[in-house]
Amino acid sequence: MLEAETSQGTPGTVGTGPDAELLHGINGLAKDAPAWVDSVVGFVGEWGLPLVMVLLVLWCWTTVRRKEDAETSVAALVWAPLAAGVALLVNIPIREFVERRRPFYEFNDLEVLADGKTDFSFVSDHATLAMALGVGLFVAHRKFGLIGIGLAVLEGFCRVYMGVHYPTDVIGGFALGTAVTLLLAPVASALLTPLARAVARSGRFGPLVRARGVRLAVAGAVELPDPHRPQHGTEEQERGPERKDLAA
Numbered sequence: 001m002l003e004a005e006t007s008q009g010t011p012g013t014v015g016t017g018p019d020a021e022l023l024h025g026i027n028g029l030a031k032d033a034p035a036w037v038d039s040v041v042g043f044v045g046e047w048g049l050p051l052v053m054v055l056l057v058l059w060c061w062t063t064v065r066r067k068e069d070a071e072t073s074v075a076a077l078v079w080a081p082l083a084a085g086v087a088l089l090v091n092i093p094i095r096e097f098v099e100r101r102r103p104f105y106e107f108n109d110l111e112v113l114a115d116g117k118t119d120f121s122f123v124s125d126h127a128t129l130a131m132a133l134g135v136g137l138f139v140a141h142r143k144f145g146l147i148g149i150g151l152a153v154l155e156g157f158c159r160v161y162m163g164v165h166y167p168t169d170v171i172g173g174f175a176l177g178t179a180v181t182l183l184l185a186p187v188a189s190a191l192l193t194p195l196a197r198a199v200a201r202s203g204r205f206g207p208l209v210r211a212r213g214v215r216l217a218v219a220g221a222v223e224l225p226d227p228h229r230p231q232h233g234t235e236e237q238e239r240g241p242e243r244k245d246l247a248a
Contacts, residue, residue, distance in 0.1 A: 022167045023103055023110075026160045031113040042113035045158030046097040049151055050126065053133045056151070057081060060137055060144040070210040071200050073140050075192035079185060080136025087132045087180040088125055094176070095120040105164050107234040126166045127173025130155040152177075 030038050057080060064073035100122040106113045130152035138145020156170035200209040 007128065012114055018102075019132060019166050019168050020107070023160060024107070026157065026167070027110050027163045030113060030161055032164065039109070041158055041161055045126070045162050046114055048069050049155045049158065053130055053138040053148060053151055054081075056144060056148055057133060057137065063144070064141055064148065065207075065209060066211045072189075072193055074209045075189060075196040076185075077136070077194055078196070079188040080133050080140065080181070081135075083136050084129045084132035084177065084186065086184065087128045087177045090127055090180060091123055091125060091173075091176060094123060098122045098210040100169070104163055110163040112164065114164050117164050121165055122169045123176055124159055124169045124171035125173070126158070126159055126175040127152070127156045127165070127170040127233050129173075131174045132179035132181050133177075139181070139185060142158075202213035216226065 030041070035040075057077065060075065061077055064070060064077055067073050098120065100120055102119075102121045104110045108244055116214050131149070134145060134148030134150075134152040136145075137148040154173065156174065159165040159170055161184075196209050197204050
């Protein structure tokens with residue numbers, strides 16, 4: 001049994017279990033680490049990794065807009081942040097229904113690296129957001145998606161290390177972010193892909209979906225020359241017959 005402090009400030013007892021043991025094992029690393037390491041992990045877990053995930057989405061956008069199926073890929077990429085937003089909204093009633101308090105209210109021996117956390121713990125918003133973005137990236141581009149999912153797992157580890165979430169809070173966030181992204185992906189694709197195609201056909205905003213000079217590969221279609229790309233060999237081809245006549 002571990003001593004704990006309840007929300008009213010009176011000592012109480014809570015039973016140990018795999019969730020609490022894993023929490024103390026990971027958070028125990030913060031107690032043994034130098035102060036600067038804890039500061040870095042605290043910043044990365046609170047702000048750094050979410051920012052990196054956003055930059056990863058933007059980087060992926062610069063890549064998928066050059067693909068032959070750019071409209072479909074960009075529509076899938078747009079769904080990634082939208083799915084994250086939907087998952088966070090779904091989490092609001094879940095947290096209010098479960099009403100699980102933050103672990104530092106139950107265990108006064110934790111090393112807490114983030115202040116001001118007064119909301120409920122299950123499920124983790126950060127884990128939900130990160131995994132929804134990671135899975136959404138995977139749908140749009142496998143390589144970027146694997147990187148995003150890896151960053152989401154790191155985000156979950158940081159939240160437990162910081163003492164602000166139980167491991168099951170993080171696992172629940174991973175499950176919620178993945179479920180929302182994949183289950184609603186067909187509906188999102190049906191709505192966003194026609195919109196992306198319409199934007200691609202527009203002259204002003206078309207490059208947002210398809211990079212200039214990239215043509216859609218269609219069977220039997222002839223690729224039109226890019227007016228912005230110099231055509232090499234045209235002058236030599238035009239003068240070819242004339243040179244042959246002079247040589248004769």
